[in-house]
Amino acid sequence: MAKAFKPQIISANDLYVGDVVYMNSGGGWTRKLAEAAIAHDAGDAEKLLQRAVPQQGKVVGPYLADVALDDDGRPFPTHFREKFRTRGPSIRPDLGKQAIYPERHEPLAARGGI
Amino acid sequence: MPIITDTGFAPDDAPDLIEADDLPETGERLTIMLPNDADPSALSPAFNRITLIVVPFPNAADGRGFSIAKRLRGLGYRGHLRAQGHLITDQYPFARQCGFDDVQIDSALAARMPEELWLRAKTRAIPPFLRRA
Amino acid sequence: MYRYDEFDHDYVRSRVAEFRDQTQRRIDGALTEDEYKPLRLMNGLYLQLHAYMLRVAIPYGTLNSRQMRTLAMIAERWDEGYGHFTTRQNIQYNWTKLTDVGDILDALADVEMHAIQTSGNCIRNVTADHFAGAAADEIEDPRPTAELVRQWSTAHPEFAYLPRKFKVAVTGSPNDRAVTKAHDIGLRMLRNEAGEPGFEVIVGGGMGRTPMIGKVIRDFLPKDHLLPYLESILRVYNLHGRRDNKYKARIKILVHETGLEEMQAQVEAEFARQMREEGGPVVSPNPEHIAQIAAYFAPPDFAKLPAQSAKLTKAIATDPALAAWVENNTADHRASGYTIVTISMKGMGDAPGDATTAQMRVMADLGERYSHDELRISHEQNVILPHVKLDDLPEIHAALQKAGLAAANAGLITDIIACPGLDYCALATARSIPVAQDLSQRFAEPARAKAIGNFTIKISGCINACGHHHVGHVGILGLEKSGIESYQITLGGDHTETLAIGERAGPGMTAEEVGPAIERLVDAYLDVRDSDDERFIDTFRRLGADPFKAAIYPENNCAAA
Numbered sequence: 044m045a046k047a048f049k050p051q052i053i054s055a056n057d058l059y060v061g062d063v064v065y066m067n068s069g070g071g072w073t074r075k076l077a078e079a080a081i082a083h084d085a086g087d088a089e090k091l092l093q094r095a096v097p098q099q100g101k102v103v104g105p106y107l108a109d110v111a112l113d114d115d116g117r118p119f120p121t122h123f124r125e126k127f128r129t130r131g132p133s134i135r136p137d138l139g140k141q142a143i144y145p146e147r148h149e150p151l152a153a154r155g156g157i
Numbered sequence: 158m159p160i161i162t163d164t165g166f167a168p169d170d171a172p173d174l175i176e177a178d179d180l181p182e183t184g185e186r187l188t189i190m191l192p193n194d195a196d197p198s199a200l201s202p203a204f205n206r207i208t209l210i211v212v213p214f215p216n217a218a219d220g221r222g223f224s225i226a227k228r229l230r231g232l233g234y235r236g237h238l239r240a241q242g243h244l245i246t247d248q249y250p251f252a253r254q255c256g257f258d259d260v261q262i263d264s265a266l267a268a269r270m271p272e273e274l275w276l277r278a279k280t281r282a283i284p285p286f287l288r289r290a
Numbered sequence: 291m292y293r294y295d296e297f298d299h300d301y302v303r304s305r306v307a308e309f310r311d312q313t314q315r316r317i318d319g320a321l322t323e324d325e326y327k328p329l330r331l332m333n334g335l336y337l338q339l340h341a342y343m344l345r346v347a348i349p350y351g352t353l354n355s356r357q358m359r360t361l362a363m364i365a366e367r368w369d370e371g372y373g374h375f376t377t378r379q380n381i382q383y384n385w386t387k388l389t390d391v392g393d394i395l396d397a398l399a400d401v402e403m404h405a406i407q408t409s410g411n412c413i414r415n416v417t418a419d420h421f422a423g424a425a426a427d428e429i430e431d432p433r434p435t436a437e438l439v440r441q442w443s444t445a446h447p448e449f450a451y452l453p454r455k456f457k458v459a460v461t462g463s464p465n466d467r468a469v470t471k472a473h474d475i476g477l478r479m480l481r482n483e484a485g486e487p488g489f490e491v492i493v494g495g496g497m498g499r500t501p502m503i504g505k506v507i508r509d510f511l512p513k514d515h516l517l518p519y520l521e522s523i524l525r526v527y528n529l530h531g532r533r534d535n536k537y538k539a540r541i542k543i544l545v546h547e548t549g550l551e552e553m554q555a556q557v558e559a560e561f562a563r564q565m566r567e568e569g570g571p572v573v574s575p576n577p578e579h580i581a582q583i584a585a586y587f588a589p590p591d592f593a594k595l596p597a598q599s600a601k602l603t604k605a606i607a608t609d610p611a612l613a614a615w616v617e618n619n620t621a622d623h624r625a626s627g628y629t630i631v632t633i634s635m636k637g638m639g640d641a642p643g644d645a646t647t648a649q650m651r652v653m654a655d656l657g658e659r660y661s662h663d664e665l666r667i668s669h670e671q672n673v674i675l676p677h678v679k680l681d682d683l684p685e686i687h688a689a690l691q692k693a694g695l696a697a698a699n700a701g702l703i704t705d706i707i708a709c710p711g712l713d714y715c716a717l718a719t720a721r722s723i724p725v726a727q728d729l730s731q732r733f734a735e736p737a738r739a740k741a742i743g744n745f746t747i748k749i750s751g752c753i754n755a756c757g758h759h760h761v762g763h764v765g766i767l768g769l770e771k772s773g774i775e776s777y778q779i780t781l782g783g784d785h786t787e788t789l790a791i792g793e794r795a796g797p798g799m800t801a802e803e804v805g806p807a808i809e810r811l812v813d814a815y816l817d818v819r820d821s822d823d824e825r826f827i828d829t830f831r832r833l834g835a836d837p838f839k840a841a842i843y844p845e846n847n848c849a850a851a
């Protein structure tokens with residue numbers, strides 16, 4: 044039985060700064076998860092990945108990551124590893140994305156997920 | 158498949174290569190392909206009949222060829238020694254220091270890593286240990 | 291301390307230039323990420339969860355105050371004001387930018403430091419006993435050997451693309467503080483019956499997913515034969531180590547699969563061949579150079595001092611904090627009236643091994659003023675002042691107190707090793723630092739920690755075991771289980787000359803469950819030990835794991851038999 048498809052986004056690290064970036068619907072890169080392009084089925088996901096992989100001059104290691112969507116359709120990470128990537132070190136709230144984009148502190152929306 | 162020497166790119170001299178396993182009992186001026194998982198010492202009785210040994214580098218992370226070269230030179234091989242396959246410019250000095258005479262890469266790689274990069278690699282500093290020796 | 295000669299200077303500078311060039315080629319597209327990655331790794335540059343991480347070598351753990359100040363400056367200028375001292379005598383900066391790394395490397399080169407070969411499938415930073423040249427129990431200073439190995443292995447043309455990373459450790463003491471049996475090659479200095487200096491050579495130790503205790507491949511190797519012998523081991527490994535599976539690529543697996551005897555035969559054959567080469571083995575450095583290296587490590591001019599310090603005795607009498615610190619954080623020095631100080635980087639609730647810019651500067655000042663300008667980094671992630679007068683301990687302690695560095699817990703239960711884990715590391719399956727912080731707070735009370743005595747807890751955030759969990763008296767391994775962090779406890783490991791790998795206590799548990807479980811385990815130990823002097827590891831060896839498993843998993847008590 045095929046598993047239900049979970050929405051996915053493309054995540055990578057910026058080539059120059061090394062921080063976490065996401066691919067937006069224009070095929071460019073953003074530091075805000077809320078602006079990431081969301082794939083709603085496997086075909087979409089593959090297309091996004093094909094668009095990301097050749098962008099070696101901008102990012103390193105693009106890959107598909109699962110997300111959950113809240114009521115407004117905004118993506119949130121589901122796996123704890125991705126949560127740390129979107130926020131920063133749990134022991135240093137003053138550092139990483141969580142210090143720059145405090146809105147990322149929002150807890151994972153339970154609804155609309157898994 | 159261009160060949161890279163200390164003076165830059167040279168055209169492929171395309172010799173026919175005999176697999177090391179099929180080394181003939183007789184014959185002179187042999188040109189041999191020695192896979193990088195073979196034992197180089199098997200060739201040592203025939204060293205004076207061999208003019209070229211080619212050692213393949215299947216990918217840039219596989220450094221077995223460097224040890225093969227060191228062992229061949231340690232065993233007394235004085236003929237021509239060539240590294241062939243996926244080597245990058247940064248490995249050129251290593252190849253030379255291990256006893257290779259030149260390096261041969263495919264055209265696609267050569268297009269991405271032009272001659273001037275290989276020449277630049279050649280001028281890299283020699284590690285202090287080799288300089289003091 | 292070793293000083294660079296013109297060759298070293300030239301080389302390190304040219305490597306910086308080369309790195310800048312490689313990075314430019316990556317940016318221009320001449321190099322793909324797959325080709326660039328091994329090159330940046332050979333310069334210590336990783337890409338982690340949130341940023342690039344630069345790992346800087348502190349060869350055999352020795353540095354001077356000027357170097358420590360540069361490490362502080364780098365943290366301040368190009369990072370977030372702190373660095374992380376690792377179990378392999380390196381420092382890691384967690385927040386570097388690709389475009390700054392060239393400048394950082396140049397700043398390091400200014401003080402004779404580098405990040406060369408701190409990563410990648412090459413011979414890594416050579417580690418040594420952090421008490422080298424100071425310890426009372428030392429046969430010979432291991433650092434000239436470690437420096438020689440560093441020089442030989444730096445940009446070794448044959449061994450830059452090995453099947454996997456390769457780690458060498460050297461100790462000059464019978465009490466092994468360098469974990470030599472858990473390295474690809476461990477060298478233990480000793481003398482043969484004729485009194486000639488040499489090494490016991492241990493090969494194939496390691497941690498990671500398949501922990502193995504190193505095996506003796508040569509019980510006495512004359513000192514002059516070291517490099518050709520190392521070269522022989524490495525050549526056999528480079529040719530025959532597995533390249534088909536990265537998890538089976540370390541030399542420990544080759545030794546295991548080939549068998550020690552066959553491995554020994556191959557190495558000895560290669561060695562014999564090298565020794566027969568015309569003009570002798572090519573890797574023998576000239577004796578003058580060896581003598582020169584040794585001279586750099588000549589002991590400092592120690593003052594002639596009485597074995598006791600009246601000043602210290604008096605200060606201790608009125609200052610219990612000083613007394614506890616002196617008791618735990620000093621070790622016997624070979625010179626009368628001197629001691630070795632361990633500055634604990636494990637203050638209550640701290641991230642183990644992390645030091646701020648300000649703390650690094652304080653330690654640099656103390657090293658300069660009180661320790662013949664020398665500092666060391668230990669594999670326990672602490673900083674050492676190797677040559678301190680007993681008389682100076684009160685002032686040093688006062689300065690450390692001001693800097694928040696006076697934790698009196700060296701070797702105690704709160705002297706926890708922890709890797710960066712999922713807070714930083716891209717390979718992690720769980721966090722390790724928060725677990726260490728929780729435990730250090732639980733056992734913060736000095737009297738309790740003292741009653742427990744020598745007790746090592748080591749925590750890794752994944753199976754790679756960078757936090758040495760296999761050899762902790764108690765090891766904690768963070769894994770992922772069904773989408774949450776899960777921790778597995780191992781018991782009975784030992785990192786010393788009696789190296790042992792801990793055994794699994796039972797099923798994994800959540801982060802919140804770890805602290806209470808360790809508290810129950812410690813209580814059980816205090817209950818069953820036969821005297822206050824019996825360390826946990828000794829009680830464990832006497833009684834086995836059962837009483838401790840029962841304490842960790844009380845719900846299974848009846849099943850434990």
Ligand code: HEM
Nearest residue numbers: 376377378496497498499540708709710715717754755756
């Ligand atoms: C943060 C980035 C790090 C990465 C990506 C990393 C990666 C790894 C990997 C993959 C292994 C397993 C090697 C194998 O079994 O073949 C390993 C082992 C090890 N690492 Fe790390 N590590 C990191 C940080 C550290 C730190 C911070 C320390 C010191 C605290 C450290 C010290 C060690 C040690 C001692 C071992 C075990 C010895 C061995 O078998 O090699 N590493 N590391």
Ligand code: SF4
Nearest residue numbers: 709715718751752756
């Ligand atoms: S043990 Fe795992 S999590 Fe910890 S530093 Fe090593 S690779 Fe990272």
